[in-house]
Amino acid sequence: MYSVTLIVEHKYIEQLYIIPLIIFSIQHNIAAQLLNILMYSLFVLFISKREYNLGEILLQYCIILSAFISSLFHQNRIIEIKLLKEELKRSEEKLESSKKYINYLEDVIDKLKAKLIYENEGISTLMLDLSWVYVEDLREFAYIFLEKVTTFLEIKKAGFYLYRNGFLRVIASIGNPSIGFSASENQSLVIKKALEKGSCSIFEVFNQVSHLEREPLLAVRVGEEKIIGVIIVEELEEPILLNSIEKNLKILSVWLATKLEGIEEEMKKYKLPDGTYTVDFYNKIKQRLADFFEKYGLPFSEICISIHNDELKSVLKVIRSDDIIAKIKDDGNRISLKILLPFCDEIGQISIMERLKHVSKTIEFSGC
Incomplete structure (x- = not known):
């Protein structure tokens, strides 16, 4: 209304420049706004042939100042919007990260639930499941045993070695055995101690060996008076669960020893x-x-x-x-x-x- 009043009263077409001036001041960044104000100033105060009186000059300067102040407000608004966008982006990234962490925690909870079930009734259920397996070959049963146990306990690499007079020979393996298909009991301190006292983990000999890479994470003896063999664990999904896995394998090894002795007797008929x-x-x-x-x-x-x-x-x-x-x-x-x-x-x-x-x-x- 102010712009229309100026045009009607004074009939100067240059006053129309006020409209793009104000529009530019709220639409574009500060550099474009300043350039627009400069062009308006040149057009109205210097290029225009009309002579302005003091009041009109003051009015023009008020218009220019108002446009400049509007530009500053608009620039401040642009900066705020930019900051809000960046904050929104960071919030979205945090949300995505939180979703991933929630999914991870849900997986952990599911695994813990499964392990609680295993602790309560899983060993007996697993033994019952294995007891229905009828095989005549020691190796085949050792494989079936390892497959079921390693899947449930999340063991990535394990092997079962027969023990004969200080010498070990693999008869079943999940993954290629790192210590080889055959080994001496003195080749590994973890294995040697497991054969002596029932089981041994890498943590028990941590300060006693110079080459940890040659040692398995865990070894569990199978058999008491007559040592049939040893279960060797070389790689785990969750190494932090090693103590729990050792306890469970010791329980299973007692049952396994009885089962393997029966299979050995069965093989003799051939x-x-x-x-x-x-x-x-x-x-x-x-x-x-x-x-x-x-x-x-x-x-x-x-x-x-x-x-x-x-x-x-x-x-x-x-x-x-x-x-x-x-x-x-x-x-x-x-x-x-x-x-x-x-x-x-x-x-x-x-x-x-x-x-x-x-x-x-x-x-x-x-x-x-």
Whole structure:
């Protein structure tokens, strides 16, 4: 209304510049506003040919000052809006982070609930579940045991090693064993102490070993008077739960020892009086090892030999206790044998072949 009054009363078209001046002052940033005010000042006070009296000059300066003050208010509003946007962005990031943390806490709560159920009735339920598994092979049952236990206890890498006279040999493994397929009890302080007192974790020998990377996180003995083997844990989802896992594995190991002893006795029915196994049993174990290799990448080997009949006992003495040997041909004085080497790679196969050469003077190797 003020602008219209000026135009009607004075009839000066330059007064129309007041409208874009005011609009610019509330629409654009401070640099554009100052440029607009400067152009208005030049147009009205210097470029226009009309002569202004003192009152009109003061009026123009009031308009310019008002536009400048409006520009400052608008700039302040822009800064506030920018700050609010940044604050909103930070709040959204915090909200997203809070959502992720809430989801994490919900997962933790779910896991704790599952573990509480396990602590109350899970061990007995797991044992009952395993007791329904009927297998005739020690390795297969060890695998089934490890698969179920490691899944429930969130163990990423573990193995079960048979123990024979200070020597350990893996018969089941979830993930490739870091300490190898075979080891001496003196190779690891954790394992050695577990064999002596039932179990041992890395925390118990932390200050006694120089190379911690060579030690498993946990070892639990299976068997009391007769040590059958040891469960070795090498990697966990939640290392902080190591003590709880050790306690649970110790309980399970008592039951496992009884179960494995029964399976060992069951396996003996496939053993012939001369110390070899039936060909059917040999092929059954070979197929299972092939399945393990496809599933876990764990190797096995075969050796086929021909020896003099009276050298069989010597050959049986040098092969490993869990190797399977079957007689495939008997020509009276000479016999042909197939030897199945579970969890044995090419290097181990060569080592066993060298041992066989030392105990048999008539040995001949052939392709299987």
